[in-house]
Amino acid sequence: MAERQYVKIFTRFERFWHWSQALLVLALLFTGARLHGLIGGMYWGQAFRLHLIAAGLIILLWIFAIFWHFTTGAWQHYIPTLRNLVPVIRYYAYGIFRGEAHPAKPTIHRKHNPLQRLSYLFLKLVINPAIWATGILYLTVNLTGLDLQTVAWLHVVSAYAMAIFVVIHVYMATTGDTPTAYVKAMTTGYEWVVVEEDAAGG
Amino acid sequence: MKHGDLSSALLDASRHVDVHMSPEGAGMVCVDCHVGNRHEWPGSRYHGTISDTSRQRPGMRNTDILACNSCHTSAPHEALSVKGSKLNDHIDRVACQTCHIPEFAKGGVATKTWWDWSTAGKLKDGKPYSEVDENGRDIYLTIKGDFRWGEDVVPEYEFWDGIVEYTLLGDKIDPSGIVGINRIGGGPDQPGSLIFPFKRMLGKQAYDEINQYLIQSNVYGPEGDTALWSNYNWDKALSAGMAGSDLPYSGKFGFVETEMWWPTTHMVAPANEALKCSACHARDGRLAKLAGFYLPGRDGFTLTDRIGLWLLAMTLAGVALHAGLRILSRRRDNREG
Numbered sequence: 046m047a048e049r050q051y052v053k054i055f056t057r058f059e060r061f062w063h064w065s066q067a068l069l070v071l072a073l074l075f076t077g078a079r080l081h082g083l084i085g086g087m088y089w090g091q092a093f094r095l096h097l098i099a100a101g102l103i104i105l106l107w108i109f110a111i112f113w114h115f116t117t118g119a120w121q122h123y124i125p126t127l128r129n130l131v132p133v134i135r136y137y138a139y140g141i142f143r144g145e146a147h148p149a150k151p152t153i154h155r156k157h158n159p160l161q162r163l164s165y166l167f168l169k170l171v172i173n174p175a176i177w178a179t180g181i182l183y184l185t186v187n188l189t190g191l192d193l194q195t196v197a198w199l200h201v202v203s204a205y206a207m208a209i210f211v212v213i214h215v216y217m218a219t220t221g222d223t224p225t226a227y228v229k230a231m232t233t234g235y236e237w238v239v240v241e242e243d244a245a246g247g
Numbered sequence: 248m249k250h251g252d253l254s255s256a257l258l259d260a261s262r263h264v265d266v267h268m269s270p271e272g273a274g275m276v277c278v279d280c281h282v283g284n285r286h287e288w289p290g291s292r293y294h295g296t297i298s299d300t301s302r303q304r305p306g307m308r309n310t311d312i313l314a315c316n317s318c319h320t321s322a323p324h325e326a327l328s329v330k331g332s333k334l335n336d337h338i339d340r341v342a343c344q345t346c347h348i349p350e351f352a353k354g355g356v357a358t359k360t361w362w363d364w365s366t367a368g369k370l371k372d373g374k375p376y377s378e379v380d381e382n383g384r385d386i387y388l389t390i391k392g393d394f395r396w397g398e399d400v401v402p403e404y405e406f407w408d409g410i411v412e413y414t415l416l417g418d419k420i421d422p423s424g425i426v427g428i429n430r431i432g433g434g435p436d437q438p439g440s441l442i443f444p445f446k447r448m449l450g451k452q453a454y455d456e457i458n459q460y461l462i463q464s465n466v467y468g469p470e471g472d473t474a475l476w477s478n479y480n481w482d483k484a485l486s487a488g489m490a491g492s493d494l495p496y497s498g499k500f501g502f503v504e505t506e507m508w509w510p511t512t513h514m515v516a517p518a519n520e521a522l523k524c525s526a527c528h529a530r531d532g533r534l535a536k537l538a539g540f541y542l543p544g545r546d547g548f549t550l551t552d553r554i555g556l557w558l559l560a561m562t563l564a565g566v567a568l569h570a571g572l573r574i575l576s577r578r579r580d581n582r583e584g
Contacts, residue, residue, distance in 0.1 A: 080528075080543060080544055081543070081544070081547060081552075082529070082530055082544050082545065082546075082547055083547070083552070083556075088523070088524070088525050089523075089524045089525040089528040089529060089544050090330075090523055090524035090525060090528075093333075093524060094329065094330070097329055137569075141573060141576075142572050142573060142575075142576040143576065144576065144577070144580050187336035187339070193540075193541050193543075194540075194541035194546075197541060197543060197548075198548055198551060201548060201551060201552075201555070202551060202555070205551075205555035205556075205558065205559065208555075208559055209558055209559055209562050212559065212562045212563055212566060213562060213566065216566040216569070216570070219570070220573075
């Protein structure tokens with residue numbers, strides 16, 4: 046096995062992007078649930094205002110993030126791969142209970158395992174754009190004359206998908222060597238990773 | 248006052264009672280709004296103008312038509328703010344009055360909300376009498392029946408296209424339900440209809456049980472002994488009243504419950520008293536009973552919400568199960584060394 050080193054794998058921007066996105070997504074989920082009448086705890090008008098502020102900020106953040114991914118080439122971390130996918134799924138379904146080693150430990154060149162790649166790609170290419178697009182349609186529904194109920198439905202369905210993503214994602218974050226290892230890595234930027242000399246995995 | 252929104256309280260109103268007519272507000276008088284080009288008085292109970300759709304020229308008012316947007320334009324709220332532009336988005340669906348007249352019968356002048364003619368004619372010691380409530384308002388009069396009053400009344404909301412149809416003398420009625428003295432046109436899918444606030448006046452009135460129509464009585468008249476107000480006898484008063492019409496009267500009468508819709512358009516409150524979002528965008532809000540359209544915050548998607556919440560719950564359960572197994576297996580591993 047290759048040597049493992051404690052190195053910085055998440056840049057300052059990535060960490061800022063991750064945590065501010067997390068905060069905004071949670072704010073949007075809760076204010077959205079309030080707007081949809083699922084929970085109480087806040088005036089509807091207040092929830093509406095916060096929802097729009099958070100939505101505006103997250104769109105701004107996404108624009109920066111997309112720009113960042115392309116200028117730094119970080120988008121390559123999301124290219125889907127089938128290599129090692131089955132072992133990773135098998136690991137989470139079985140091996141993890143047997144104390145087996147993770148079949149795809151992160152390397153500098155592969156920060157995400159194949160399952161992560163797939164799920165983040167799904168988030169970035171399906172859930173996020175769906176929320177974004179239906180949200181903009183919702184905001185402008187009076188201009189476009191679209192059917193309010195249909196637009197609201199699409200937005201709500203995307204929101205459920207996002208909520209489910211968040212639950213799984215937060216849980217997966219506890220499956221590192223210790224329950225807080227991944228969270229620490231995302232906070233400090235440093236993680237024990239395999240430093241390959243040959244960059245073959247890249 | 249039968250009108251809930253026109254009363255003596257307007258003559259020296261506070262801003263709370265009426266922003267337009269209050270001396271502390273715009274200090275307007277009736278004719279500031281009700282100006283007629285051809286000596287007509289815009290503003291009718293038969294055909295209301297819920298919105299001025301005539302072409303608007305800056306600074307000019309089309310005085311043939313009277314509506315709130317004749318003066319305020321159809322986008323009166325700050326278009327550059329999120330709140331204001333969203334409020335403006337409501338105008339194709341919600342009338343100005345709905346948000347800006349949260350209550351009527353303000354300023355300490357109550358409005359009649361119930362008038363039951365059926366109890367008229369009772370005598371005490373052979374004499375007509377009256378009863379008043381603790382505020383000095385008539386609640387019973389031998390000549391008119393029972394009354395109920397309301398102050399600061401929350402309106403009823405309905406879609407309205409501005410058209411009011413009256414039940415005319417001789418129109419067939421269905422006495423098993425509440426009979427409309429008038430009916431308002433419009434509906435959620437009818438173009439030009441807006442959600443509008445109304446005073447819904449309820450009561451009981453006489454009808455012909457055989458011919459099934461509302462009938463008129465002779466309440467006051469030179470004939471003297473046939474008038475309700477001089478002999479308190481419904482039989483005679485109704486016979487005399489109907490004799491004055493072209494309609495037959497069977498002689499058998501009863502009383503039906505009636506309703507009448509009064510559009511509310513005066514007593515505009517100051518802007519800071521306008522309805523808050525949550526007055527409507529809530530399950531039990533003011534529009535709770537109004538069906539036929541999607542209202543965020545009031546309406547969910549029953550099936551979608553059930554499936555969505557179920558999937559979310561299943562995800563949480565799956566995650567909890569996975570976590571539980573991890574903890575168990577770790578313990579076992581530790582024991583096994």
